[in-house]
Amino acid sequence: MNFAVLREKLVTEALLTTPEITQAITSLAEIPQPPTNPNFSFNRELQKLLLGKQLLIDEIPYSLEDIQSHYENGYITMRKGITLNKNRPQCERCGNEDQSLFATFPCSRCREICTYCRKCIMMGRVSTCTPLYGWGDENDLQHTDATLDWTGTLSSGQQHASNQVIEFIKANKELLVWAVCGAGKTEVLFEGIHHALSEQKRVCVATPRTDVVLELTPRLQAVFPTIEVASFYGGSEDRQKYSPLTIATTHQLLRFYKAFDTIILDEVDAFPYSVDEALQFAVKQARKDNSSLIYLTATPNEQWQKECRQGKREFVTIPARYHRHPLPAPEFVWCGNWNKALTKGTLPANVMKWLKHRIDTGKHALFFIPKIELIPKILPILQKLHPDIEAVHAEDPNRKEKVKALRNKEIPLLITTTILERGVTFPNLDVAVLGSDDRIFTESALVQISGRVGRSAQFPNGDITFFHYGLTESMLKARKEIQNMNKEALQKGLIDVE
Amino acid sequence: MSEYCLFCHEEITSNTNWSSFFKVKTATYLCPTCEAQLIKIEGDTCNICNRPLEKLEPQFVINSRCLDCVRWEEDEEWKGYLLKNESLYEYNTFLKEIISQYKFRGDYILAKIFSTNIQQKLISDTLFVPIPLSAERQFERGFNQSEALIVEAGHSPTHLLERTHSEKQSKKSRYDRIHIPQVFRLKEGRDVADKAILLIDDIYTTGSTLRHAAKILMHAGAKSVSSLTIARS
Structure with a gap:
């Protein structure tokens, strides 16, 4: 989309009534911003849409005429979507400066070769002829008083x-x-x-x-x-x-x-x-x-x-949970070369024993594995222990259903990649990590995984076991951090000594 | 040759050995992992629309032709207009993602992924005709995805057709697509007499769009009309 500069205002090409020289917005030296006309009766819906935003023309369901009049009266603002810094494009929406993430195309909107940002293209294309629209008056809309309707107490x-x-x-x-x-x-x-x-x-x-x-x-x-x-x-x-x-x-x-x-x-x-x-x-x-x-x-x-x-x-x-119980710290268990065991269609004996114990006692569990590719090998082994065991990963379309099934106790155990390391809460759960020495299990991943255990006040304890074939710094740091938090919580009187 | 995969942005590492050293370099735009997810259409295919026949139940195949094409060719109103379609790849989830990012998000550069393959299919003495967009859609997308395929393959498009009105194809059922009134017309002053024409489009779904275009061109005196698409759904 090109603009002409007429009487110190930008005019969208499509609204010109006389032939004028037009330019892509990036090529303009500066963008004139008309002063606010207090007598203009602006559209309040448009204000709600644009206040504090940077939108593309395609995201504004109003006519070009409406947008133009709000701009001319000082309500709508425009910024360049792409700016040039010594001829190197920079995306003003997402900050991208990586030249390999810019591309060019013959653009029907400005009829020139337009440079666009590939980094944020999933949000709509920002190119050298793309303005970012906002609202000039930065004063927020007055809102009704917010009352806090919560009767709980904080620890x-x-x-x-x-x-x-x-x-x-x-x-x-x-x-x-x-x-x-x-x-x-x-x-x-x-x-x-x-x-x-x-x-x-x-x-x-x-x-x-x-x-x-x-x-x-x-x-x-x-x-x-x-x-x-x-x-x-x-x-x-x-x-x-x-x-x-x-x-x-x-x-x-x-x-x-x-x-x-x-x-x-x-x-x-x-x-x-x-x-x-x-x-x-x-x-x-x-x-x-x-x-x-x-x-x-x-x-x-x-x-x-x-x-x-x-x-x-x-x-x-x-440093402590609201229920005043300490965080369960992980137990490290050496399980040898479990990859080798897998090639023989099994898992190390202590791992199998851990799994079997959960099934036998009916304690629900998450079983973390380092790689999605392991699922086809591990799932059949575990399904021999219990046919309802399932596995999830990031791309799994049934992820939500499977998590729900574990929560509803319809399945006894869920095999998972790190996708369930955070954000999911089950009331009474044991957790094991297979190959906790894998690089994927960073310190924060291991702390988060350990954090799945003992969440509810009714069941504040639970087992968290790291099965490994050699200790890593991440494992040690994760355990240290959990222990430190417990120590701090104890000193501050935030947990009860059991 | 781009250093990074145009789709997943992973670095493309090329193994240099003696044979790759002496071979003429062809441009690569996808990493091997992404490339492997593009499935070329091979084996027995319908002799009109290029649909793989092995994926169809036997009752939907008659003499190396899919039942859809048999039905088109039995219809007095449609028979004989589209000589043959060729599609490069199966329209799987991966290709769907690429085409959607290319066409709907407007990531123009992805046209390059197909440029080498399309180039091989574009033979001389043929007019390469993109399926046109309506003015509104062309403005919205900023480019015509069919035209870009021709341009990126190093050829010039010939604009012969224009839309009579705008409608979104992808939202319609097969019945609606086939029973739409004429969607294209020949641009004013274009002469196609005795010309061999290759229509270019991104996806062959029911073949309705391409047959509408082919009919106009054949009526205007074209020698033959074939088509080339990236995907066969």
Whole structure:
């Protein structure tokens, strides 16, 4: 799409009535932004759609004329989708600068060779003739008072963290909440979110995983009943909704721009956020210049742990679970060369014994394996112990059903890759890891896996066994971290001595 | 030769040995893992539409021809227009993902994946004619996916057809697709008399789109109309 500059305003090519010189938006030296006309009666739905966003023309279901008039009257803003830095393109939506992730094509919209970003193409194509549309008036829409409708009580560990969260939200600063698996971190957010909303702040809870968005939305909607929570994930229907409280996948934050006063980022260390620079860029872009950012995780990476120790990063820990029982620490069991056993159609005797014991006693279990390719070999061996045993992995279309079947006790045991390392809670569970020395089982993966055990107050204990063919540093660090958290919790009086 | 797989972005490591050293380098755009998921259409296929016959129950095959094509050729309104279709690959989940990213997300560069294979199929003395998009769809996508296949294979497209109105094919049933009124017309001033024509499209599904185009061109005096698509669904 090309633009002409007429009387210090951009005019979309399709709306020109006289022949004019037109250009792609990236080629313009600067983008004129007309002053806001207070007498213009703007469309409030369009405002809700565009406030704090950066959308493509294809994502705005209004006519070009509407968009043009709102721009000319100073309400809609435009930014370049791609900027050139010494002739090297950079994507303004996702921050991509990797030249191998740009490509060119003869574009029907501008009739020139257009350069586009391949990094964020799943969200629609941003090219050198693509404007990013937003809303000029940065004042948020006033929202009705949010009441906090929650009758639960926080444990003293949770309460301490909750107070810190409120302080950091007030001060517009960054805070890491380092909470063990099963600490009850969602409840820790309630008071902080409530406080932010009461100050008319716009809040976003972001997470790398769609599953978590789907789980959090009804939960937060229930505790904040007077406001309407908006939920953003691939395929969600809330695209046009404006809400003071938004729950979104980190991917969806690519559509926001300087939107939030407070972002709470859950599972900072989880894939894909941890490895995808575009998602980290998206979080930065979605924040207002003056805003708070609360990180939540049970397993900060090594760099962050170091920064915490050195006092370079503000953090608060919740070293104990809300039910005041210590975290089950993993037991290391050497099982020899289990790969070799597999070629003979079996598993090491101590592994088989562990599995058989769960089946015999009817204790439900997760059995973690390092690679998806092992499933066809391991599943038949375990199905000899019990025919209902199933296996899941990331690409499994029946993943949800199988997890549900284990929760409903329809199946006794589930074989899984690291896909179930986090986010799933079963009340009474034992867990074993086969080949815990494999590279896939990082320190954080092992801490998360151990964190599946003993989650509920009724069943606070459980067995977590790492079957290995040689110790790794990750295994030792994971066990050390769990022990340290238990020690800290004991010192702070957050667990009861048994 | 790109260093990274255009689809999964993994680095492509090439094994250099004496035979690869002396061989003329052909461009690779996919890593071996992705490449292996593209299944070429081989073996016995329908002598019109190129559909693999082994995947059909015997009662749906008559004299090396699939029942769909038999039905087209029995229909006085449609017989004899489309000489032959050729499709490069089976339309499996993997190819579906590639085509969807190429066409609907608009990742133009993915056309290169097919360029070498398409190039081999484009013979001289033939007009390469892309299936046109409506003006709205062309604006929406930013490019015509069929035209891009010809261009990226190093040839020039000949634009002979235009849409009479716009409709999304992928949302329709087979009945609706076959019983639509004429969707194309010959562009003004185009002469196709005695020309051999190769229509290019991304997917052959029912063959309805291609037969509508073929009918217009044959009525305008073309010598023959064949088609080439990436996928046969």
